Amino acid sequence: MFNRSAQDSRSSAIEADSRESTTAVRLEGVTHQYGSGGGRLRSSDERTVTALRDVSFDVPMGSILGLEGPSGSGKSTILHAVAGLLVPTDGNVLLCGTDLTALSDAERTRMRRRHIGIVFQRFHLLPSLSARANVALPLVQAGISRSDRRARATALLEAVGLGDRSTHLPGELSGGERQRVAIARALSTDPDVIVADEPTGELDTATGADVLELLTDIGRDRAVVVASHDATTLSVADRVITLRDGQVDDVR
Amino acid sequence: MSVRRAVVRLRAVVGLALAQLRRSPGRTALTVLAVTLAVLSVTVLASLGVGVVEKGEQGLDNADRDIWISRSPVDPAASGTENPIVGAHGVAADLTARDDISSASPIAMYDVYVGSSPSDLERRPAVGVPETHDRFDFQAGHGFDLTEGAATSPPPDDPQRRELVLDPRVADALGVGVGDTVYIGTSRQTATANEFTVIGISDYYSQYMGSPTLTVPLGDLQAVAGTSGTDRATFVTADVADDADHDAVAADIGEEYPEYDVRTSDSQVQSMLGERTAVLASGATLVGLAVLGGIILTANLFALVAHQQRAELAALRAVGLSRGLLAGTIGTQGLVIGLLGGVLAVAATPLAVIGLNRFSASVFGFERLLRTPPEIYAGGFALALVAGTIVALVAGWRAGRYARIDHLEA
Numbered sequence: 001m002f003n004r005s006a007q008d009s010r011s012s013a014i015e016a017d018s019r020e021s022t023t024a025v026r027l028e029g030v031t032h033q034y035g036s037g038g039g040r041l042r043s044s045d046e047r048t049v050t051a052l053r054d055v056s057f058d059v060p061m062g063s064i065l066g067l068e069g070p071s072g073s074g075k076s077t078i079l080h081a082v083a084g085l086l087v088p089t090d091g092n093v094l095l096c097g098t099d100l101t102a103l104s105d106a107e108r109t110r111m112r113r114r115h116i117g118i119v120f121q122r123f124h125l126l127p128s129l130s131a132r133a134n135v136a137l138p139l140v141q142a143g144i145s146r147s148d149r150r151a152r153a154t155a156l157l158e159a160v161g162l163g164d165r166s167t168h169l170p171g172e173l174s175g176g177e178r179q180r181v182a183i184a185r186a187l188s189t190d191p192d193v194i195v196a197d198e199p200t201g202e203l204d205t206a207t208g209a210d211v212l213e214l215l216t217d218i219g220r221d222r223a224v225v226v227a228s229h230d231a232t233t234l235s236v237a238d239r240v241i242t243l244r245d246g247q248v249d250d251v252r
Numbered sequence: 253m254s255v256r257r258a259v260v261r262l263r264a265v266v267g268l269a270l271a272q273l274r275r276s277p278g279r280t281a282l283t284v285l286a287v288t289l290a291v292l293s294v295t296v297l298a299s300l301g302v303g304v305v306e307k308g309e310q311g312l313d314n315a316d317r318d319i320w321i322s323r324s325p326v327d328p329a330a331s332g333t334e335n336p337i338v339g340a341h342g343v344a345a346d347l348t349a350r351d352d353i354s355s356a357s358p359i360a361m362y363d364v365y366v367g368s369s370p371s372d373l374e375r376r377p378a379v380g381v382p383e384t385h386d387r388f389d390f391q392a393g394h395g396f397d398l399t400e401g402a403a404t405s406p407p408p409d410d411p412q413r414r415e416l417v418l419d420p421r422v423a424d425a426l427g428v429g430v431g432d433t434v435y436i437g438t439s440r441q442t443a444t445a446n447e448f449t450v451i452g453i454s455d456y457y458s459q460y461m462g463s464p465t466l467t468v469p470l471g472d473l474q475a476v477a478g479t480s481g482t483d484r485a486t487f488v489t490a491d492v493a494d495d496a497d498h499d500a501v502a503a504d505i506g507e508e509y510p511e512y513d514v515r516t517s518d519s520q521v522q523s524m525l526g527e528r529t530a531v532l533a534s535g536a537t538l539v540g541l542a543v544l545g546g547i548i549l550t551a552n553l554f555a556l557v558a559h560q561q562r563a564e565l566a567a568l569r570a571v572g573l574s575r576g577l578l579a580g581t582i583g584t585q586g587l588v589i590g591l592l593g594g595v596l597a598v599a600a601t602p603l604a605v606i607g608l609n610r611f612s613a614s615v616f617g618f619e620r621l622l623r624t625p626p627e628i629y630a631g632g633f634a635l636a637l638v639a640g641t642i643v644a645l646v647a648g649w650r651a652g653r654y655a656r657i658d659h660l661e662a
Contacts, residue, residue: 083570085570106574106575109569109572109574109575112570112572113571113572114572116572117571118570118571120567120570124563124564124566124567124570125567126268126271126272126564126567126568127275128271128272128274128275129268129271133267133271137268137568137571137573138571138572138573140260140261140264140265140268140573140577141261141572141573141574141577142257143254143256143257143258143260143261144260145256145260146260146263146264185571186571189572
C-alpha cells in the first residue's frame with residue numbers, strides 16, 4: 001500500500017533497493033542530560049536529569065525498531081534525538097548518514113523535513129484545517145503547488161482508508177481516523193524514517209490494530225522507530241530495545 | 253527560492269492564518285476589539301491635541317486680526333488681569349494712520365464682579381472689544397458696534413452704552429436674559445454703581461477665554477475698571493492692508509514700538525502655546541503614552557495569541573515548517589487583526605469625537621475641542637496595521653523558537 005516507488009515516480013526501484021540495504025538511523029554513544037544545555041531545566045537550577053546514557057543502535061531501512069520501557073526511561077528523548085528536535089549532550093545521531101549533532105537548528109529542520117515523518121500520540125492535527133489540508137501541510141515548505149499538494153494528500157488519505165473523509169475537520173473524525181490522518185501527514189513528504197510516539201496510546205484495541213497494520217506496511221521500505229508501553233504495538237517491530245533509566249537494558 | 257515557491261508559501265501562510273482566526277471567532281473578535289480600543293485612544297488623544305492647537309489658532313483667526321501687539325507674552329486665558337499697554341487707543345490711532353494697516357483696535361481683559369443685584373455678585377472674566385462681529389452666533393438678542401473712530405479715540409471716563417453680551421451659562425447662573433439689568437464692576441463696591449443691560453447671549457469669547465465670559469464695549473469696560481485715564485489694554489490688534497506682507501509689517505511695527513511685542517497671528521499662537529509648555533508637554537506625553545500603550549497592548553495580545561497556539565506551532569515545526577513560515581502565519585494574523593481593528597477604530601473615531609465634543613461643550617463650554625484631520629485617521633490606521641503586523645511577526649518568530657516538541661507532550 002505504501003510502496004515508495006508507487007507514491008513517487010522519482011524513486012526508482014534501484015534507489016529503493018539501495019535504501020533497504022543502508023542504515024537509516026544510527027545512534028553512537030548518545031548521552032543526554034536535561035538541564036545541561038538541553039533546555040528543559042533552567043540554568044539557575046543546579047539539578048540535571050540524565051535521560052540517556054551511552055545509547056547506541058542502528059535502524060536499517062525497511063525495518064521497524066520498537067522502544068519500550070517505563071515512563072522516564074528515555075524513549076521520547078531518543079525519538080526527539082532521531083527527529084533532530086534535540087541535540088544530545090554527548091554522542092552522535094546519524095540520519096541517513098548525516099550527523100545531526102553537527103548541524104545548526106535550521107539545517108536540522110531541513111533534514112527533518114526531508115527525511116523524517118512524525119506520528120504523535122495525540123495526533124496534533126490543526127483543528128482549523130480539513131484532513132486533506134493537514135496532510136498537505138508539510139508540503140507547503142517545499143513550495144509545492146496547491147493542486148499538487150491536494151492530489152498527494154488525497155492519494156495518501158485514500159491509502160489510509162480515509163478517502164471519503166478528506167474534507168472533514170479533525171473534530172469530526174474518530175480517534176483512529178485522526179491517527180490515520182496523522183500517519184498520512186507523516187508520509188506526505190515521502191520520508192525515509194517514521195518516528196511514532198505511542199501511536200496507539202489514545203486508541204481502542206480494534207482501531208489500534210488498524211494503525212499498526214498501517215505502520216507495518218510503511219515499514220516495508222522505510223525505517224520506523226516506534227516507542228510504546230504496549231506489547232501489541234511493539235509486536236510489529238523487527239527488533240525491540242528495552243530502556244531502563246536511560247540505558248539499554250535488553251535487545252530482542 | 254523561486255518566485256513561484258514564494259507565492260505558493262505566501263498563499264498557504266495566508267490560508268493557514270485565516271483558518272486559525274476562524275477557528276476561534278470569539279478570541280479573534282476580542283483581539284480586534286482590543287486593537288480597536290488601542291488605536292481609538294491614540295486617535296482621540298491626537299484629536300484633542302490638534303483641537304487645542306487649532307482652537308487657539310481659530311480664536312485668533314476669528315478675531316480677524318493679522319497683527320497682535322502686547323507688552324509681554326500674554327496668556328488670554330489667565331483671567332484677563334494683564335493690561336500692560338498704556339494709551340492703547342493712541343497706539344491704535346497711530347497704527348491706523350499707516351498705509352500698510354487698514355484698521356487697528358485695542359482689546360482689554362479684566363476680571364469683574366457681575367450679578368443681577370448688587371448684593372449677589374460673582375467673579376467672571378470680561379473682554380472689552382469695539383464690536384461684536386458676525387461670528388458671535390447669538391442665541392438671543394444682538395451685539396454692539398461702537399461708533400466709527402471709537403477704536404482710535406480716547407475712551408470716555410464713564411460708561412456710555414451700558415450694554416453687554418453674556419455667556420449663556422452666566423445668564424443662567426444670574427437668572428437674567430436679554431433686556432434685564434446686571435451690575436458690573438472690578439470690585440464689589442464699584443459694581444453697585446454700574447448698571448448694564450443685557451442685549452445679547454453668546455459664548456463666542458468663552459471659547460477663546462476658556463470659561464464663561466462677558467463681552468463689554470471696550471470704553472465701557474475701561475471706565476468700569478477705572479483705566480480710562482491710562483487707557484490700558486491687553487492687546488492692540490491690527491488688520492494689514494491687502495497688498496502688504498504680514499511679517500514685514502509686523503517687523504516694521506516692532507522697530508517702531510520696541511517696548512512692545514509685535515507678532516503676526518501665527519506667531520502669536522506660537523507664543524501662547526510656548527507659554528503653555530507644560531500643557532503641551534502633557535498633551536504630547538499623553539499621545540506618546542497612548543501610542544506606546546497601544547503597541548504594548550498589541551504586543552501582549554499577539555504574544556498571547558502565539559502562546560495559545562504553541563502546541564499547534566510546535567506540531568508545525570515538528571513536521572518541518574520553518575520558523576519563518578510560523579512567524580508568517582502569526583504575522584498574517586496580526587495583519588488581518590490590525591486591518592480590522594484599524595478600520596473599526598477609524599470608523600469609531602468620529603463617533604467618539606462627536607460624543608466627547610458634546611460633553612466638552614456642555615460641561616466646559618468648549619465647542620469642537622477635538623478635531624480630527626485626515627492625517628490622524630491615516631496615522632491611526634497605519635499604527636494598527638504596521639504595529640499589528642510587526643509585533644505579530646516578532647511574536648511568531650519568538651514562538652517558533654520555543655515551539656519545541658515539549659509542548660506536544662502536554
